[in-house]
Amino acid sequence: MKKINLQTLKGFRDFLPKAARGREELFNKIRSVFQKYGFLPLETPALEYKETLAGKYGVEEKLMYSFRDAGGREVALRYDLTVPLARVVAEYANVVDYNEQFAMPFKRYQIAPVWRAENPQRGRYREFTQCDVDVIGSSSITADADVIACIADVLRALDISDFVIRINNRKILDAILENSGIPKNRTVEAIRIIDKLEKIGVEKVREELALLGIRTKQQGELFELLNAGLEDPKDIEIKLQDYPGAGELAELVEILLEWGIKNYRVDLTLARGLDYYTGTIFEMIIPGAPQYGSIAGGGRYDNLVGMFTSPNPLLNKERAKGEVPAVGGSLGIDRLVAVMEALDLVKYDWGSDVLVCNLEENLLEKYLQIVKSLRDTGLKTDFYYERVKLDKQLKYADKKNINFAVIIGQDEGKNNEVSIKNLITGKQETVKQKDLVKNFQASIRKI
Amino acid sequence: MKKINLQTLKGFRDFLPKAARGREELFNKIRSVFQKYGFLPLETPALEYKETLAGKYGVEEKLMYSFRDAGGREVALRYDLTVPLARVVAEYANVVDYNEQFAMPFKRYQIAPVWRAENPQRGRYREFTQCDVDVIGSSSITADADVIACIADVLRALDISDFVIRINNRKILDAILENSGIPKNRTVEAIRIIDKLEKIGVEKVREELALLGIRTKQQGELFELLNAGLEDPKDIEIKLQDYPGAGELAELVEILLEWGIKNYRVDLTLARGLDYYTGTIFEMIIPGAPQYGSIAGGGRYDNLVGMFTSPNPLLNKERAKGEVPAVGGSLGIDRLVAVMEALDLVKYDWGSDVLVCNLEENLLEKYLQIVKSLRDTGLKTDFYYERVKLDKQLKYADKKNINFAVIIGQDEGKNNEVSIKNLITGKQETVKQKDLVKNFQASIRKI
Numbered sequence: 045m046k047k048i049n050l051q052t053l054k055g056f057r058d059f060l061p062k063a064a065r066g067r068e069e070l071f072n073k074i075r076s077v078f079q080k081y082g083f084l085p086l087e088t089p090a091l092e093y094k095e096t097l098a099g100k101y102g103v104e105e106k107l108m109y110s111f112r113d114a115g116g117r118e119v120a121l122r123y124d125l126t127v128p129l130a131r132v133v134a135e136y137a138n139v140v141d142y143n144e145q146f147a148m149p150f151k152r153y154q155i156a157p158v159w160r161a162e163n164p165q166r167g168r169y170r171e172f173t174q175c176d177v178d179v180i181g182s183s184s185i186t187a188d189a190d191v192i193a194c195i196a197d198v199l200r201a202l203d204i205s206d207f208v209i210r211i212n213n214r215k216i217l218d219a220i221l222e223n224s225g226i227p228k229n230r231t232v233e234a235i236r237i238i239d240k241l242e243k244i245g246v247e248k249v250r251e252e253l254a255l256l257g258i259r260t261k262q263q264g265e266l267f268e269l270l271n272a273g274l275e276d277p278k279d280i281e282i283k284l285q286d287y288p289g290a291g292e293l294a295e296l297v298e299i300l301l302e303w304g305i306k307n308y309r310v311d312l313t314l315a316r317g318l319d320y321y322t323g324t325i326f327e328m329i330i331p332g333a334p335q336y337g338s339i340a341g342g343g344r345y346d347n348l349v350g351m352f353t354s355p356n357p358l359l360n361k362e363r364a365k366g367e368v369p370a371v372g373g374s375l376g377i378d379r380l381v382a383v384m385e386a387l388d389l390v391k392y393d394w395g396s397d398v399l400v401c402n403l404e405e406n407l408l409e410k411y412l413q414i415v416k417s418l419r420d421t422g423l424k425t426d427f428y429y430e431r432v433k434l435d436k437q438l439k440y441a442d443k444k445n446i447n448f449a450v451i452i453g454q455d456e457g458k459n460n461e462v463s464i465k466n467l468i469t470g471k472q473e474t475v476k477q478k479d480l481v482k483n484f485q486a487s488i489r490k491i
Numbered sequence: 492m493k494k495i496n497l498q499t500l501k502g503f504r505d506f507l508p509k510a511a512r513g514r515e516e517l518f519n520k521i522r523s524v525f526q527k528y529g530f531l532p533l534e535t536p537a538l539e540y541k542e543t544l545a546g547k548y549g550v551e552e553k554l555m556y557s558f559r560d561a562g563g564r565e566v567a568l569r570y571d572l573t574v575p576l577a578r579v580v581a582e583y584a585n586v587v588d589y590n591e592q593f594a595m596p597f598k599r600y601q602i603a604p605v606w607r608a609e610n611p612q613r614g615r616y617r618e619f620t621q622c623d624v625d626v627i628g629s630s631s632i633t634a635d636a637d638v639i640a641c642i643a644d645v646l647r648a649l650d651i652s653d654f655v656i657r658i659n660n661r662k663i664l665d666a667i668l669e670n671s672g673i674p675k676n677r678t679v680e681a682i683r684i685i686d687k688l689e690k691i692g693v694e695k696v697r698e699e700l701a702l703l704g705i706r707t708k709q710q711g712e713l714f715e716l717l718n719a720g721l722e723d724p725k726d727i728e729i730k731l732q733d734y735p736g737a738g739e740l741a742e743l744v745e746i747l748l749e750w751g752i753k754n755y756r757v758d759l760t761l762a763r764g765l766d767y768y769t770g771t772i773f774e775m776i777i778p779g780a781p782q783y784g785s786i787a788g789g790g791r792y793d794n795l796v797g798m799f800t801s802p803n804p805l806l807n808k809e810r811a812k813g814e815v816p817a818v819g820g821s822l823g824i825d826r827l828v829a830v831m832e833a834l835d836l837v838k839y840d841w842g843s844d845v846l847v848c849n850l851e852e853n854l855l856e857k858y859l860q861i862v863k864s865l866r867d868t869g870l871k872t873d874f875y876y877e878r879v880k881l882d883k884q885l886k887y888a889d890k891k892n893i894n895f896a897v898i899i900g901q902d903e904g905k906n907n908e909v910s911i912k913n914l915i916t917g918k919q920e921t922v923k924q925k926d927l928v929k930n931f932q933a934s935i936r937k938i
Contacts, residue, residue: 050543050582050799052536053566058579061531061599062592068522068532075515080866082843082873084508084891085515089499089618090537090568090604091556096497109538111558114608119500121537132505135497145509147890149876152508157537161561171536184876186849186859197866302859352497396529402633412633412749419527419644426529429596429631443594444531 055162055170062445065394066381067173070202071155074175074375077201078153081194083177086152088128090159094118100127100351109159121159125176126348126372129154133180133368134352149181155377167378178372180349185292188324188344188371189299195340195373196305199328202380203389207328207339208307211296212314214321214343215289220269220312224262234258238270239315242334270312277301280310289323296324322346324371336383342373395445396424398484401437407457414450414462414480421481441467448484502609502617509892512841513828514620517649518602521622521822524648525600528641530624533599535575537606541565547574547798556606568606572623573795573819576601580627580815581799596628602824614825625819627796632739635771635791636746638820642787643752645822646775650836654775654786655754658743659761661768661790662736667716667759671709681705685717686762689781717759724748727757736770743771769793771818783830789820842892843871845931848884854904861897861909861927868928888914895931 052058059067075085094110097120101107110120122128129152136146155175164170177194179187192209199207217238221231237252250263258266277294284290293310300308316325327341349368384390400415402408411427418425426446428437434451441449451463451472462480465472475483499505506514522532541557544567548554557567569575576599583593602622611617624641626634639656646654664685668678684699697710705713724741731737740757747755763772774788796815831837847862849855858874865872873893875884881898888896898910898919909927912919922930 050578051540053538053540053560053564054562056536056538058536058582059532059534060583060592061533064532064534067534072519079843079871080869082846082871082891084841084843085506085511086508087504087506087511087514089503089505090606091500091503091618093498093500106561109560113500113556114553115501117500131497135505136507145507145890147887151873159538171538179876182876186874186876190874190876299859302856303863394531396526396531399529409749412746416750422527424526424529426598427633427637429626429629429633429637440594440596443592444529 053170055164055168057169057171062394066390066392067377069392070377070381070384071175073201074155074198075153077194077198078177081151081177081190081197083151083153083194086129086132086154087156088122088125088132088154090121090157091119092122092128092131094120096120096131096352097123097127100348107161109161122156123160124158125154125156125174126178126345129176129178129180130349130352130368133349137181149179149187151177151179153177167382169378173377175375175377176372177374178370180368180370182371183346183369185295185324186299188292188296189303191342191371191373192296192300192324192326193303193305195328195342195375196307198375199340202384203391204330204339204380204383204387206332207330208309209300209305209326209328210311210314210338211293211308211324211326212310212312213289213293213296213323214316214325215323216284216287216293216312217315219287219289220266224258224266226256226258226262230256235315236317238313239317241313292323316341316343320345320348326373330383333383333386336379336386338376339379339383340373340375342371344369344371346370393445393447395447396426397446398423398448398450399426399428399437399441399444399446400450401434401452402428402431403434403451403453404457405431407452407454410452410457410477414452414477417481418450418484421485423484438465438467450480500617502611502615504616504618509841513837513839514824516839517824517828517831518622520648521602521645522600524641524645525624527644528598528624528637530598530600530641533576533579533601534603535569535572535579535601537568537604538566539569539575539578541567543567543578543799544570544574547795554608556608569603570607571605572601572603572621573625573792576623576625576627577796577799577815580796584628596626596634598624598626600624614829616825620824622822622824623819624821625817627815627817629818630793630816632742632771633746635739635818636743636750638789638818639743639747639771639773640750640752642775642789642820642822643754646787649827649831650838651777651786651827651830651834653779654777655756656747656752656773656775657758657761657785658740658755658771658773659757659759660736660740660743660770661763661772662770663731663734663740663759664762666734666736667713671705671713673703673705673709677703682762683764685760686764688760739770763788763790767792767795773820777830780830780833783826783833785823786826786830787820787822789818791816791818793817840892840894842894843873844893845870845895845897846873846875846884846888846891846893847897848881848899849875849878850881850898850900851904852878854899854901857899857904857924861899861924864928865897865931868932870931885912885914897927 101123108120108123113119157171158174159171177191221234226234234256237249241249253263277297280290280294314325321343323344325343327338329338346369349370400411402411415425415427447467449465449467451465456462460477461474462477463472463474548570555567555570560566584595604618605621606618624638668681673681684696688696700710724744727737727741768790770791772790774785776785793816796817847858849858862872862874894914896912896914898912903909907924908921909924910919910921
């Protein structure tokens, strides 16, 4: 017999019950906050036409899982959730049939796996879950603030309290770089270098900027401006009054303050790697756990969503010109899980509530009745199918993180009694069978 | 500019917000029942080594989406959730590192998309969600009953009450066919023919059986037995006493009755297409809506999960022989949704609760305060980002299925009042701003 490879592919993962339940709880909490902010879900296919995805990411195409299907079509697994969103907006937004359920601005969330054929490293996978909120079709800074407030609220709902929101506006950064004498065709590279400031430190950044042709004096002016203390909206307007984007940034900060969000830091060195951002950019970091980097981030990208719309005659004039304003944010699920585990914030009870043990053949009917009565009250109830030694059944309960065992041997059976064993404390009490459910609910509350 | 194909691939679907929210609600309800029965979630990758999946389904390999990845590996998108489950059991069950969280019998559920390159038809897609519960590692008929009871409970939780559970045991069917003189190598074909009984009628089935070489007299005996009324467990044992599997079937029915499940029908003609079933088989149908076929089904398949285990020296002796008993069931999500829509059982409120309208520039601060106070009480609150005509904002609310609009013009603003418009009834009332949240919650309850 040929030996079959029993493992997952490199960079791919199984989530066993404990981790999988944790993810379910996490996604439920995130969804519930997203909905509180008026976002609704969207599902798109895992596979798209390759031409829909290709050339949109500024990355090498071989990082995409693409192939020819049995019908000869060039297809690819989605690389992110943003390009499929742009495709959806172009496909449905102004089509009469769908108009009834497609409201613009389109506020959607999507939590779904994406696939990237990158070299797997610690914490980087080839299949991972992206978790995005986006507002398509509004230029209002209120939309930027709504996205940031929503993601900050998600973090608070997950009991992550000591995070900081770094905020910047790409227009300011672009202008600062231009004023520093960096040639236009070098700004993207300069932004990528400045983006590494937190990671590699100021000396390395200065070295790399020098290699790009930026002289020491210009660098000095650049860093002086980048390091200006800018917390108050008025400061921003005064110190940056000549810069485009300063008004937007001040307005954004005003709205966040109006909503009671004070844990932001205006940081003109924040660049966010991707070059499709056009205005507001932000990211959430945990100063006490810098090793995890940013756990969420996003920004305004007014030129991306329009890319599909120009050739579509069904769209209105504004969108037909390719002008579809958009702002969004993304939570890094794997990093979030790592942070929550490190900070001991994972509090869900992943196992079942109770195991009804299977001990005596003549008592099977009784066991089945009890299983049903417990389930009818909503308790997560497991029954051990085989009649084996009690020890083995309790070990099963332990592995499944079950808190209570219901034990009925011949004695209890004769007396219409049941023993309830608390598997955390080891304590056991015997009660009348008719009082089981009542007693049980009391015990559950006591944990 | 090259015209980009803006659509999804044939057989693939987008789920727009209304449908996507419906699916979220559906999956949440299903998960909650699965957990009540002691099942826990498992997540496996979308992509597996092709050799893991290939040759396991008795279908043509070209129905699988397979390709060579950038690293030269033959990979494939999962075709179902059962073969990956078998891979997981073989990979983790007896490996010491995982032993701590891998309890056997392994009771898991998985709700996830699978991909099949079949010809798309009405109601058949190339990407669709499978929803499975399985018990791996128990031969007890109680496990079979647990799976059936669990799926029946899911249907009740979805308010589908008038379904019937067709039950059979593959051992009985096999023996009946053997006794009818059908050659051993023809039983699978005969089973496939009998399986079509409900669809194509008895005459067509008899014709096809005749083509298989089964004579009229044998067919008569076959159908007499197949049509015997068998509801009571005692009947089963008496009428089928010489048949293997009759004891199992009787025991199964006894447990279901013990749990108060009466809407079953023992049906010896039930075959379930797949040839990997080895014992209990079942399916749920809605007699009032036969056009939807079976909305759920499953059975015992003791020879499938073991297929990966023989070459693994880490597994214990029993499993090393390839003997891993298994029983499971599956809900057909697309059919369920269709049935629920047809029977008007879709009751979730997919939209947001309230839209705060954006009318006057000088009142922005007030709008933002109100948005925050509503969200703080947990209300799903949307804010219209742009200042446009009220009509346009209310149309947006309508498309997003929002029930209430909060309207504050200059008059209300001056008097510290707000108007609440019920978008279902059209009624509008004006209240003090400080009473908004209270009034609001009362209105919500009134719907």
